[in-house]
Amino acid sequence: MNKEIKPLKFSGKWDFDPAPESVDHISLKDQYGLFINGKFENPQTSNYFPSVNPANEEHLSMIAEAGEKDINAAVSAARKAFDGPWSKMSAKERGKYIFRIARLIQEKSRELAVIETLDGGKPIRESRDVDVPIAAAHFFYYAGWTDKLNYAFPNRDPKPVGVAGQVIPWNFPLMMAAWKIAPALATGNTVVLKPAETTSLTALKLAEIIQEADLPNGVVNIITGAGATGAGIVNHQDIDKIAFTGSTGVGKIIMKAIAGSNKKSTMELGGKAANIIFEDAPLDQAVEGVINGIYFNQGHVCCAGSRLFVQESVYDVVLRKLKDRIQSLILGNPLDKNTDIGAINSKEQLGTINKYLKIGQQEGADMFQLECPIPKKGFWCPPTLFTNVSQSHVIAKEEIFGPVLAIQTFRTIDEVITKANNTPFGLSAGVWTDKGSKIFNLTSQMRAGVVWANTYNKFDPTSPFGGYKESGHGREGGLHGLTPYLNF
Numbered sequence: 001m002n003k004e005i006k007p008l009k010f011s012g013k014w015d016f017d018p019a020p021e022s023v024d025h026i027s028l029k030d031q032y033g034l035f036i037n038g039k040f041e042n043p044q045t046s047n048y049f050p051s052v053n054p055a056n057e058e059h060l061s062m063i064a065e066a067g068e069k070d071i072n073a074a075v076s077a078a079r080k081a082f083d084g085p086w087s088k089m090s091a092k093e094r095g096k097y098i099f100r101i102a103r104l105i106q107e108k109s110r111e112l113a114v115i116e117t118l119d120g121g122k123p124i125r126e127s128r129d130v131d132v133p134i135a136a137a138h139f140f141y142y143a144g145w146t147d148k149l150n151y152a153f154p155n156r157d158p159k160p161v162g163v164a165g166q167v168i169p170w171n172f173p174l175m176m177a178a179w180k181i182a183p184a185l186a187t188g189n190t191v192v193l194k195p196a197e198t199t200s201l202t203a204l205k206l207a208e209i210i211q212e213a214d215l216p217n218g219v220v221n222i223i224t225g226a227g228a229t230g231a232g233i234v235n236h237q238d239i240d241k242i243a244f245t246g247s248t249g250v251g252k253i254i255m256k257a258i259a260g261s262n263k264k265s266t267m268e269l270g271g272k273a274a275n276i277i278f279e280d281a282p283l284d285q286a287v288e289g290v291i292n293g294i295y296f297n298q299g300h301v302c303c304a305g306s307r308l309f310v311q312e313s314v315y316d317v318v319l320r321k322l323k324d325r326i327q328s329l330i331l332g333n334p335l336d337k338n339t340d341i342g343a344i345n346s347k348e349q350l351g352t353i354n355k356y357l358k359i360g361q362q363e364g365a366d367m368f369q370l371e372c373p374i375p376k377k378g379f380w381c382p383p384t385l386f387t388n389v390s391q392s393h394v395i396a397k398e399e400i401f402g403p404v405l406a407i408q409t410f411r412t413i414d415e416v417i418t419k420a421n422n423t424p425f426g427l428s429a430g431v432w433t434d435k436g437s438k439i440f441n442l443t444s445q446m447r448a449g450v451v452w453a454n455t456y457n458k459f460d461p462t463s464p465f466g467g468y469k470e471s472g473h474g475r476e477g478g479l480h481g482l483t484p485y486l487n488f
């Protein structure tokens with residue numbers, strides 16, 4: 001059973017000439033203050049921390065650390081804007097500002113993509129073709145809803161919640177900021193947003209865009225810092241709604257902190273998605289989908305298909321194809337347009353991933369990795385897969401948040417549904433099969449917020465996104481994404 005077929009021996013992969021994206025056109029300040037009430041202010045803490053390029057450990061800029069007084073100033077600016085110009089403005093006018101932000105993101109897309117790649121380590125192909133266009137699309141989409149809320153919720157008289165506190169992670173910095181800010185503004189709220197400490201730069205560039213769009217002062221405030229700053233926003237008395245995207249561990253801390261308060265919440269948390277290949281699937285397409293599902297963005301994706309279930313009859317051939325494809329991936333300079341695998345976002349995250357690689361081997365699973373030269377500087381993990389994995393293995397249970405795939409087999413559809421649902425998470429899943437009936441059978445029984453069929457990791461502002469179980473509650477995107485920002 002499951003006798004492994006050796007991967008084809010490649011004589012060498014295609015050698016492309018270097019094709020790095022230019023950095024000449026970007027503008028980064030040496031130091032960024034806090035964006036409060038329409039202006040960049042020095043932090044009252046006087047503290048700054050560095051932002052570093054994870055691909056070469058080079059210093060990029062200094063970022064302000066917001067303390068209690070700064071958080072108070074940001075929340076009070078947001079409250080004043082909410083009680084003042086933003087509430088008094090017609091919905092149609094509000095929509096024009098959101099539309100303007102979308103257009104400015106498009107205009108500056110090249111600069112934003114390069115900065116996203118420098119700051120986060122993801123390949124330029126992804127920041128250019130995924131992160132930035134999706135961020136702009138969210139602003140365009142929600143600009144359209146602004147003056148149609150009464151049609152979206154007929155006879156329900158929707159009203160904005162007030163001041164939204166928004167805390168986001170480092171894996172899609174600009175895109176997550178857009179997912180949070182666009183629906184909040186469309187529904188008439190004001191915002192205090194905190195990006196992750198390792199990737200603040202595109203949120204700060206977005207603050208510049210917001211200034212350029214002439215949004216009334218205080219409608220969007222962007223303050224930077226680490227967990228303590230996030231906790232300060234969460235615990236602030238004058239915040240009406242918390243929108244959090246991040247780990248399940250921090251999500252639990254936040255839910256405890258706001259329990260008993262009047263704050264509304266949406267939690268977009270961790271995942272351990274199952275990607276399922278049936279024997280009747282188009283296997284080459286499925287393998288490409290698996291590669292995209294787990295190695296895309298170095299596995300720094302909440303909905304990454306980190307557990308692969310392959311029907312036993314096609315296991316050998318799928319494994320061979322997967323290994324061959326891994327060997328053809330290009331790891332290296334994230335700014336190079338040919339790069340498939342960029343840098344791990346931080347030294348800490350690389351340490352976490354390496355800890356799981358060790359655990360996987362100690363548990364008796366077999367590890368296979370892309371053989372390639374690893375750059376001397378920066379944080380790198382080659383695409384990795386584990387076979388001989390069982391349901392009880394730590395690498396099959398816990399979110400690793402890196403380019404690490406755990407492969408298991410199954411015989412029947414009931415078996416794979418049970419195995420796939422056997423997790424505390426429920427964010428996403430994928431199914432590969434030729435049969436529509438199988439897709440509907442499976443999707444109706446999967447406890448996952450998103451199930452992709454014969455594709456993976458596709459995002460669209462019109463589609464709601466969110467989790468079951470410990471992957472969180474509430475939805476972002478689409479019509480559903482308006483509800484958490486409204487009182488009825």
Ligand code: NAD
Nearest residue numbers: 168169170195196226227230231246247250268269270302
């Ligand atoms: P994290 O939970 O460590 O941090 C997320 C944000 O919370 C950061 O801005 C951080 O500074 C802040 N924070 C930390 N401690 C806090 C506290 N006590 N109170 C308030 N804020 C606090 O997560 P991360 O490592 O930045 O991101 C990775 C995690 O995010 C993964 O688990 C991933 O699955 C999840 N994620 C989920 C989604 C989704 O849509 N469900 C999307 C992207 C990422």
